[in-house]
Amino acid sequence: MNSMAKGQTGKAAGFLSRYGLYLVIAIMVVALCFVNKNFATYSNFMLILQQMAPFGVATIGMIFVLITAGIDISAGRVMFISGVVVGEILLKLPASVLESPFVFVICFGAAILVGGAFGMMNGLLITKLKIYPFMATLLMGYIARGLGLTIAGNTKYDVSILGTISNSRIFGVPVAFLIFVVLAVLMNYVLRCTTFGKHTMAIGNNKAAAAQIGIRVDRHMIIIYMMCGVFSAIGGLLSAGQISEVFTTFGENNEFQIISSAVIGGASMFGGKGSILPGAVVGVLLIQVVLNGLGMLNASVYIYNVVRGVIIFLAVAIDCIGFEGELR
16 A cells, blocks of 8 residues: 555656646636637737747757756846847938848848857867866856946947847748748757757766767867856847847846746756757747736736745746755
8 A cells, every 4th residue: 555655656746847837837827818819819829939939949049958967047148138239220220220230130140250259169168178167157157248338338229120039920920930930940040950969968967978989078169068058148139120220128037038938948957857849849839928928917016036046946846856856
């Protein structure tokens, strides 16, 4: 009887650790549908897809980092510095270029270079100087924020031209969401079906063993952090385009929502586990549904912060419970 009871308890704990947060958010969604009749409308659902896209793109890169047992606290600030650089570029471009499609190539190209550069610095600090990922990325995050504020000052950049992409729709579906889906499908293939993805998983499970079988761990880690920087920068531009401006607090604390989305989607901060499809998509969607519901309830900004904190706590707690279960 005791063994049977323990078995049932173990199954229940396993079910809760895997699906507990989904159930909590599902209950909240159902409750919001009853509280506000406009919540479960087609237009609101499309709005949710549009709003989740920037965070979804950034979460793709974060999942690769988490799989390697790393973390990137600089993601939100990379969004900011990328937006500032693009804002400065838009101020200096001639009208003829601003009116041509080439402006998008310039903007996204610049953002990718900035994000990749900060990601590379993160990777070098972690692999060459052996600084813990949390501290290394926190340091680079402060540098990114400081540089951005030095360049921008009190300037509020008008980047409404990016809204041509971020706020456009094809057959009613947000273009930003379609960009997220395309990138998610592509990087899901990379993670699941390529040597690069297999090496990423191997490093997350055991770095020493990965090095022994010939994987160039340091180089791979640097590339991973560069990817995270690039995806954060792209997500930052999509987000800036949606609100049409970059200001001094743009991107602040976004990294915590990105990390939470990845963990809720199944990635583990202990490494060796994570997925993009359905992981990243589900994680980002669930958080955005909750935040959208709070908006429809006219909740104060302080409530938003409380809810974000609770989501982060639950995500980390469930990850820890799952990890302890695997150790047993």
